[in-house]
Amino acid sequence: MTLNPNQLAVIDRHLRKENWLLNESLIAELTDHYVNAITDAMAQGSQFELALSDVHKGFGGRKGLLQMEVDYGETQGRIRRRLISTLFKRYFRGKRSFLTISVFGAAYSLISNWPIVSPYVSHLSFTVLLVGLSVLYVISIRKLAQPQLSEVTEGIGWAMTACFAQGTILLNIVWMFARLLIPENWLVSGFPLLTATSVTLVFVWEAACFEAVTRNHHRRQTI
Amino acid sequence: MNSSNQQVLRGSLSVIILKLLEQRERMYGYEITQKVKELTAGEMTITEGALYPALHKLEAEGLLTTEVEVVDGRARKYYSLTKSGQTEAIGRAAELMVFVQHLHTLLNPNALKPAL
Numbered sequence: 001m002t003l004n005p006n007q008l009a010v011i012d013r014h015l016r017k018e019n020w021l022l023n024e025s026l027i028a029e030l031t032d033h034y035v036n037a038i039t040d041a042m043a044q045g046s047q048f049e050l051a052l053s054d055v056h057k058g059f060g061g062r063k064g065l066l067q068m069e070v071d072y073g074e075t076q077g078r079i080r081r082r083l084i085s086t087l088f089k090r091y092f093r094g095k096r097s098f099l100t101i102s103v104f105g106a107a108y109s110l111i112s113n114w115p116i117v118s119p120y121v122s123h124l125s126f127t128v129l130l131v132g133l134s135v136l137y138v139i140s141i142r143k144l145a146q147p148q149l150s151e152v153t154e155g156i157g158w159a160m161t162a163c164f165a166q167g168t169i170l171l172n173i174v175w176m177f178a179r180l181l182i183p184e185n186w187l188v189s190g191f192p193l194l195t196a197t198s199v200t201l202v203f204v205w206e207a208a209c210f211e212a213v214t215r216n217h218h219r220r221q222t223i
Numbered sequence: 224m225n226s227s228n229q230q231v232l233r234g235s236l237s238v239i240i241l242k243l244l245e246q247r248e249r250m251y252g253y254e255i256t257q258k259v260k261e262l263t264a265g266e267m268t269i270t271e272g273a274l275y276p277a278l279h280k281l282e283a284e285g286l287l288t289t290e291v292e293v294v295d296g297r298a299r300k301y302y303s304l305t306k307s308g309q310t311e312a313i314g315r316a317a318e319l320m321v322f323v324q325h326l327h328t329l330l331n332p333n334a335l336k337p338a339l
Contacts, residue, residue: 060270
């Protein structure tokens with residue numbers, strides 16, 4: 001026995017509208033549980049509405065579901081932080097340390113030739129900012145038009161794209177504010193090692209964040 | 224199932240989840256509830272309100288890892304043990320067994336009588 005589209009829509013409305021859940025990942029997991037439990041109950045002769053009510057009670061009603069969503073947000077945050085931290089540390093060990101050293105070398109080389117490369121870096125920075133904002137704009141419009149889309153159901157790397165766009169915009173904004181507040185020539189000529197190290201650490205951190213999103217995405221497979 | 228059984232079950236829920244996942248490569252939430260019901264011949268049931276927070280907590284502790292598959296057009300989240308989860312499953316199950324033995328000794332009046 002399988003539930004019909006109308007019954008699936010009732011479950012979706014039950015979770016989102018009647019119980020005020022927002023977290024897409026949790027809603028997806030609970031939807032699967034509701035569908036399985038209701039299907040089994042109906043196979044044993046129960047009515048759809050009664051089965052739905054029983055599952056809802058099992059979760060502790062709306063209060064239980066909302067508390068679960070709060071706790072879920074916290075645990076997911078802990079998982080993300082641990083993953084990013086682990087990935088970040090890996091860039092300083094083994095083969096990956098060559099990448100970190102290369103980034104540091106490139107940053108130091110740019111800083112050493114700052115008067116020559118400065119205009120190019122400014123142009124590149126502005127271009128990347130514009131592209132990043134455009135990508136985020138497209139993603140936001142798409143999400144507004146189709147709110148049911150999620151990382152789970154889409155099967156393509158929109159989350160990765162969003163993460164990459166957000167990362168580049170953040171880096172650019174930080175960079176622009178830093179240029180407003182700190183005389184760059186003083187920073188670059190006075191503290192080249194410190195500046196190159198800071199740039200490298202930010203770059204590696206962004207790479208770790210991006211890899212964390214990518215890994216999360218690759219875990220999702222479609223049958 | 225009476226309320227005291229329910230309390231004991233809630234207290235040992237993480238061990239039950241770890242042991243079930245030790246025997247099966249991976250399971251999803253509803254499957255775990257059904258497996259517990261099946262193994263205890265319907266005497267014990269895990270409520271959804273207890274199961275999912277326990278699964279999420281174990282995942283946050285790094286004992287479980289998850290993968291999502293799309294089955295019948297909807298996402299299904301499978302849980303499996305990490306390496307540290309496998310170690311923890313053995314350790315926690317042993318601790319619980321010792322606790323149950325102590326409990327059995329305390330609840331069995333004959334066991335408390337000094338041997339002659």
